[in-house]
Amino acid sequence: xxxxVQSDKGPKAGRRVTPVRTGxxxxxxxxxxxxxxxxxLLVLALAASVALIGSGDYPMTPSEVLRTLTGGGxxxxxxxxQELRLPRVLVGLLVGAAFGIxxxxxxxxxxxxxxxxxxxxxxxGASVGALVVIVYxxxxxxxxxxxxxxxxxxxxxxxxxxxxxxxxxxxxxxxxGIGAAAMLxxxxxxxxxxxxxxxxxxxxxxxxxxLSGRDWSQVWPLAAVCAVLIPLALCYGRPLRMLEMGxxxxxxxxxxxxxxxxxxLLAAVVLVASATAAAGPIAFVALTAPQLARRLTxxxxxxxxxxxxxxxxxxxxxxxxxxxxFGADQLPVGVLTGVLGGGYLVWLLVTERxxxxx
Numbered sequence: 091x092x093x094x095v096q097s098d099k100g101p102k103a104g105r106r107v108t109p110v111r112t113g114x115x116x117x118x119x120x121x122x123x124x125x126x127x128x129x130x131l132l133v134l135a136l137a138a139s140v141a142l143i144g145s146g147d148y149p150m151t152p153s154e155v156l157r158t159l160t161g162g163g164x165x166x167x168x169x170x171x172q173e174l175r176l177p178r179v180l181v182g183l184l185v186g187a188a189f190g191i192x193x194x195x196x197x198x199x200x201x202x203x204x205x206x207x208x209x210x211x212x213x214x215g216a217s218v219g220a221l222v223v224i225v226y227x228x229x230x231x232x233x234x235x236x237x238x239x240x241x242x243x244x245x246x247x248x249x250x251x252x253x254x255x256x257x258x259x260x261x262x263x264x265x266x267g268i269g270a271a272a273m274l275x276x277x278x279x280x281x282x283x284x285x286x287x288x289x290x291x292x293x294x295x296x297x298x299x300x301l302s303g304r305d306w307s308q309v310w311p312l313a314a315v316c317a318v319l320i321p322l323a324l325c326y327g328r329p330l331r332m333l334e335m336g337x338x339x340x341x342x343x344x345x346x347x348x349x350x351x352x353x354x355l356l357a358a359v360v361l362v363a364s365a366t367a368a369a370g371p372i373a374f375v376a377l378t379a380p381q382l383a384r385r386l387t388x389x390x391x392x393x394x395x396x397x398x399x400x401x402x403x404x405x406x407x408x409x410x411x412x413x414x415x416f417g418a419d420q421l422p423v424g425v426l427t428g429v430l431g432g433g434y435l436v437w438l439l440v441t442e443r444x445x446x447x448x
Contacts, residue, residue, distance in 0.1 A: 124387040128396045131386070135403040139183060142410040143175045173305075181304040181368055182409055182423075183402040184312045186375055188365035190383070190401020191323055191394050192358035193376030198330045198392040199351055200263045203438060206377035207362045208431075210267025213371035214274035215245025216363050217297055221281040224293050231307075234296065235367035242363025245270065250355060299372035299424020301409050308368045315364040319357045324394055326354050331391035372424045374431020375401050381438070 143159075144150040148170055150158070157163055158171045189207070196205045207213055219241015223229040229237065253266040278297070282290055329350045332340045340347050362376070379401035383393045386400075408430070409423040 121387070121389050124389040124393070124396065127383075127387045128399055131383075131396060131399040131403055135183065135399055135406060138403060138406045138410055139179045142179050142182070142406055142413070143171060145410060145413045146170075146175065177306050177309050178301050178304045178409075179406065180309045181312065182301050182406045184309070184316050185301075185365040185369045185372065186379070186402035186405030187320065187398040188312070188316055188361040188401070189372070189376040189405070190379035191320055191398040192361045192365075193378075193401070194380035194383070194392045194394050194397035195323060195330070195354045195358040196376070197380050198334060199355060200261075201334060202261065202264050203381060204377075205264050205267075206374075207358075208373055208377050209271065210249060210264065211269075211271030211274050212242055212245055212249075212267075212359065212362045213366060213373070214271050214278060216242035216366040217371050218274050218277050218281065219244070220296060220367075221278060221285075221293050224289050224296075225281050225285045228289070235308075235311075238367035239360075239363040242366060243359055245274065246355070246359030246363070250352075295422075296370050298422045299370035299427070300422035301369055301405075302422065304369070312364055312368045315360065319361050320398065323354055323357050323361075326350055327392060327394050330354060330394075334391065370422075370424060372405065373428040374434065375404055375427055378431055378434050379404055381434075 223237030
């Protein structure tokens, strides 16, 4: 391993980058700050998870939680942790990671900080799919989740096709997505008017976004999706970084631009749809996680892995905060993330306008 070197120019001056030589003549560049930030975020996410497991009507200390997770504790603690609280926390971590990495993909492809599933209509599309199942088919939990996935995927394909014109242009992609979001939200309101009081209550509860009542039946399908698609997205981290320089530069560097966009966007759409099916359309995590991760790491590129860990941390910490401030299951986590994310969106719009980018 050679000694650390520092960049001597550009806005990232002073950022430590360590070349690492591996076997077979390969070479890696290790961004010390990005790795350190990612590890810190991971530790914080795990700590927040332990705190969330210990919260509720039957509080537990962190030591009791850890002892129970490792096979200790009495029968009551085992039941509370293993059957009631651990699935909820795992769903929160997986949903947050899925939203975080999908938001990073959308923002990188569109080259726009507003290019988030929240803004582009994917959450609304998943909501339409779920509401169709609730209102017209009176489906149960599994059917609603399936409808959400189908609605999100169809919305993603429609936006992609409408925005395609000899490739995907960032602003065209965002504008088509915003228009689709408005139309889909109108469809959501229409479907609510067609529902009876019981169906409307069920639909409204689902649309708020919550981790309450989640069990292992939501954990395993989402874990399987994340286990396949998150590594797939990470494999395209380097081509995505080149896409930020523009299509011409990416083509010159040997990147198959259209193929990369199709693959990563499809992966991101399925991640968003699956996460929405598991927990509802939780707002603004996909928007804020990549931005906060990039500001923390101060590293160029999509920052896919830090964004995933940041998304997991934000969602679990928001759920813990909601329980501590308002009591167990009194405030759905989607309400809190919506309030905080809305404030962040206003701040982002103001700073982007001052910078002359919008």
